[in-house]
Amino acid sequence: MPFVLPVVLRLIIRIVRAFGETAVLLSDRKTVRALPWPYVRSAPRRSKAVAAAVGALGLSFLCLVVGMVVEPALVLGTVAAVFGLLMSWVAKRRLPHT
Amino acid sequence: MTAEAASTAAVRAETLIDLGRHHEAVPLLEQALATRPDDVELLDLLAQAQLPIDARAAAETAARLVADSPQRPRGHLLASFAALDLGRRQQAVAHAQRAVELAPWDAIAHAQLAQSMATRGPLRRRRALKLARRAIDLAPESSVGYVAAGNVELASGSARRAEKWYRKALELHPTDGAAQVNLAITDGRRGRLNSAYAGILARLEADPSDEFALRLLDSTLYRTIAHLQWIVLVLLYVVLAIKGG
Numbered sequence: 001m002p003f004v005l006p007v008v009l010r011l012i013i014r015i016v017r018a019f020g021e022t023a024v025l026l027s028d029r030k031t032v033r034a035l036p037w038p039y040v041r042s043a044p045r046r047s048k049a050v051a052a053a054v055g056a057l058g059l060s061f062l063c064l065v066v067g068m069v070v071e072p073a074l075v076l077g078t079v080a081a082v083f084g085l086l087m088s089w090v091a092k093r094r095l096p097h098t
Numbered sequence: 099m100t101a102e103a104a105s106t107a108a109v110r111a112e113t114l115i116d117l118g119r120h121h122e123a124v125p126l127l128e129q130a131l132a133t134r135p136d137d138v139e140l141l142d143l144l145a146q147a148q149l150p151i152d153a154r155a156a157a158e159t160a161a162r163l164v165a166d167s168p169q170r171p172r173g174h175l176l177a178s179f180a181a182l183d184l185g186r187r188q189q190a191v192a193h194a195q196r197a198v199e200l201a202p203w204d205a206i207a208h209a210q211l212a213q214s215m216a217t218r219g220p221l222r223r224r225r226a227l228k229l230a231r232r233a234i235d236l237a238p239e240s241s242v243g244y245v246a247a248g249n250v251e252l253a254s255g256s257a258r259r260a261e262k263w264y265r266k267a268l269e270l271h272p273t274d275g276a277a278q279v280n281l282a283i284t285d286g287r288r289g290r291l292n293s294a295y296a297g298i299l300a301r302l303e304a305d306p307s308d309e310f311a312l313r314l315l316d317s318t319l320y321r322t323i324a325h326l327q328w329i330v331l332v333l334l335y336v337v338l339a340i341k342g343g
Contacts, residue, residue: 018328021291025322028292034299036315043319053323060330067337074338081331088324092317 049091056084104130104137111143118305123147138167145176150309153183164193171201178210190214205237209246216253223254241267241274248280257287275301279311286318291325294318 026032044051063077107130114123127144134140141163148156157180163173178193194211201207212229215222227250234243248263261284267277282297295318301311 015328015332017289018325019332021289022322022325022329025291025295031292031295031299035295036299036302039312039315040319043316046316050320050323053320053327057323057327057330060327060334064330064334064337067334067341071341074334074341077334078331078338081327081334084327085324085331088320088327092320092324 047091047094049087049094053084053087053091056080056087060084101134104134104140108139108143111140111147115143115147118307120147120149120151124151136166138163138170138172141166142172142176145180149176149179149183153180156180157184169200171197171204171207174200175204175207175210178214182210182214187214187217203236205233205240205242208233208236209242212246213249213253216250218254220254223250226250226253239270241271241277244270245274245276245280248277248284252280252284252287257284260284261288273304275304275308278304279308279314282311282314282318286314286321291318291322 044054060077060081063073063080067074067077107126111123111127111130114120114126124144124147127140127147131137131140131144141159145156145159145163148159157177160173160177160180163170164177167173174193174197178190178197181187181190181193191211191214194207194214197204197207198211208229212226212233215226215229227247230243230247230250232243233246237243244263244267248260248267251257251260251263261281264277264281264284267274268281271277278297278301282294282301285291285293285297295315298311298315298318301308302315305311
């Protein structure tokens with residue numbers, strides 16, 4: 001049990017940061033519009049891990065929508081989401097150190 | 099190649115390096131060095147041109163420069179930059195230390211020693227920060243010492259303190275590329291994705307081919323994808339809990 005608490009805490013912090021940071025980013029329309037979208041769109045072509053992460057993100061989102069009606073899709077979506085997280089971590093690890 | 103032609107090549111290469119066109123400067127310098135292999139000025143410029151594109155080649159050129167003129171600090175300084183890029187921290191520290199010994203008045207040498215020594219741990223942080231402050235004292239009008247101090251803080255894990263130093267560097271030189279990009283790194287670490295993107299975009303506006311800024315853009319992009327994935331995962335869990343309950 002003493003090992004579980006720090007992990008749960010880290011998980012909660014990670015999720016809160018994900019929601020908070022994404023909300024702040026999306027509310028800053030000027031920056032979002034200024035992003036080099038052709039370069040951003042080409043990210044999956046530059047890295048297989050990013051392609052897998054983006055694919056998993058799309059699939060898990062689709063499963064979330066379908067899962068409202070067909071429950072088993074939620075399980076598939078969860079698996080895809082975990083795989084996507086793993087792939088985005090792999091993609092970041094493969095980048096040269098910044 | 100005559101001495102005059104080599105000098106012209108050096109001037110052209112220096113301009114290309116200043117413009118960030120390192121790829122074009124390398125063949126020009128290699129051609130000049132083919133006929134004047136011991137020209138220290140050409141070797142110095144070649145190592146500078148190679149640094150952002152091929153750290154391994156830059157390390158080899160810097161080693162030649164050190165062998166040709168061991169009493170000049172430039173070779174050691176460039177060797178330290180290359181070693182740090184290659185993750186060879188001990189080598190980077192040794193070369194930077196030698197550069198400081200040879201040129202104790204040089205702010206860049208002190209700044210580089212500070213950066214190469216910077217790791218986690220309060221003792222190392224304090225020693226590295228002292229060197230960065232020395233660099234600031236030696237050249238208070240230059241941003242070099244401030245950026246080094248920021249890098250020391252960033253390496254020690256304090257993005258908040260690092261930000262302060264980068265902002266000071268930008269007050270002195272608003273277009274300082276290293277300060278702009280490193281400020282974007284601190285923004286990313288502090289969870290300010292929009293500020294991180296804005297900093298990277300400002301850097302890319304000045305130099306669209308800046309490799310470091312593009313790498314940082316990729317890193318921030320992957321972080322955004324991971325955030326979105328976490329959000330979807332939480333929503334999936336919530337829907338699953340509602341349906342199951």
